[in-house]
Amino acid sequence: MTICIGIALSLTACSANSGSTSGTATAGKAANDAQASARAACDTGTPIAAGKRLRIGSTVAPITSIVANVAGDHADIAGLVPEGTNSHTFEPAPSVAAALAKTDVLFANGLKLEEPTKDLAAKNLPNGAVLCELGTAILPVADYIYDFSFPIEGGKPNPHLWTNPPMAKKYAEIIRDVLVRMDPTNAGAYRNNAAAYIARIDGLDAAMATATATVPANQRKLLTYHDAYAYFARHYGWTVIGAIQPSNFDEPTAKEVADLITQVRKTGVPAIFGSEVFPSPVLKQIGAETGVKYVDVLRDDDLPGKPGEPGHSFLGLMQFDYITMVDSLGGDASALKATDISDVNVDTAVYPQ
Numbered sequence: 524m525t526i527c528i529g530i531a532l533s534l535t536a537c538s539a540n541s542g543s544t545s546g547t548a549t550a551g552k553a554a555n556d557a558q559a560s561a562r563a564a565c566d567t568g569t570p571i572a573a574g575k576r577l578r579i580g581s582t583v584a585p586i587t588s589i590v591a592n593v594a595g596d597h598a599d600i601a602g603l604v605p606e607g608t609n610s611h612t613f614e615p616a617p618s619v620a621a622a623l624a625k626t627d628v629l630f631a632n633g634l635k636l637e638e639p640t641k642d643l644a645a646k647n648l649p650n651g652a653v654l655c656e657l658g659t660a661i662l663p664v665a666d667y668i669y670d671f672s673f674p675i676e677g678g679k680p681n682p683h684l685w686t687n688p689p690m691a692k693k694y695a696e697i698i699r700d701v702l703v704r705m706d707p708t709n710a711g712a713y714r715n716n717a718a719a720y721i722a723r724i725d726g727l728d729a730a731m732a733t734a735t736a737t738v739p740a741n742q743r744k745l746l747t748y749h750d751a752y753a754y755f756a757r758h759y760g761w762t763v764i765g766a767i768q769p770s771n772f773d774e775p776t777a778k779e780v781a782d783l784i785t786q787v788r789k790t791g792v793p794a795i796f797g798s799e800v801f802p803s804p805v806l807k808q809i810g811a812e813t814g815v816k817y818v819d820v821l822r823d824d825d826l827p828g829k830p831g832e833p834g835h836s837f838l839g840l841m842q843f844d845y846i847t848m849v850d851s852l853g854g855d856a857s858a859l860k861a862t863d864i865s866d867v868n869v870d871t872a873v874y875p876q
């Protein structure tokens with residue numbers, strides 16, 4: 524296990540595996556092929572017969588929401604990872620095998636987020652089905668980020684691409700292409716849905732850029748518990764100064780907490796951010812001892828509200844996180860509040876709770 528927290532704050536120890544390590548000298552050709560082979564896998568599969576209804580599985584809720592918007596009412600969609608669970612350690616029950624056996628397309632994030640689900644899928648998806656790992660398919664290996672909770676020696680890159688709108692847009696484009704190919708009868712609807720949805724993602728992206736400009740430059744810093752905003756930060760020019768959750772998802776030690784308290788004081792950030800899915804007494808303690816505002820509501824893959832409610836969506840999730848960050852760090856979130864985050868289709872996907 525590696526714990527390397529708050530390292531970027533001190534800029535001294537542990538530099539080998541802290542911060543955003545983009546790419547690696549050791550990635551090699553095989554790893555560089557990971558994107559190409561994942562993209563090619565999304566293009567496999569046998570189209571369903573005309574008159575049949577496409578059956579789609581998805582892993583984490585943000586991906587399920589994007590799929591639901593692109594598919595509209597032309598497919599049955601079921602998420603596999605319950606909301607509010609630790610998606611990084613989630614293991615599907617053996618009973619999920621039966622659902623996978625009736626699935627034409629399974630969308631996963633990849634980047635080693637859902638290996639147990641992938642293993643079960645490999646054994647149970649029917650012949651002709653597609654397993655499409657969206658993150659692995661869109662991200663060149665040279666752009667992988669290994670950082671605080673995802674150190675390079677752990678072998679798992681930070682998988683949270685969807686917190687960065689341009690990457691979520693690429694997810695939507697691949698989802699569109701897979702649905703068009705697997706269910707050509709409804710190709711026109713999938714293309715129209717995707718175009719409308721991508722316009723929403725672009726709108727959110729533009730609003731976040733506007734809001735970023737209102738946050739004082741020296742406060743565009745995130746100290747979070749869950750390490751979910753690496754690609755977001757790179758896109759908007761923010762800095763993730765630390766993520767506290769160790770790579771084994773335990774709590775940090777007392778010594779590490781004491782170091783963090785010192786570092787938070789030095790940095791002078793106005794707020795630190797906990798996760799709604801991973802309540803952390805430690806981060807609360809750091810907030811109390813430093814006098815820094817502790818905001819404990821960020822979410823990475825647990826959509827706001829309940830299925831069927833407005834805002835229970837990928838766009839609602841990101842809007843909520845961005846507003847929370849901008850408000851807490853002294854910016855003006857009005858552009859984000861004015862953004863249209865409504866779904867372009869009624870979301871009838873099944874979200875396990």
Ligand SMILES: [Zn+2]
Nearest residue numbers: 683749751823
């Ligand atoms: Zn996560």
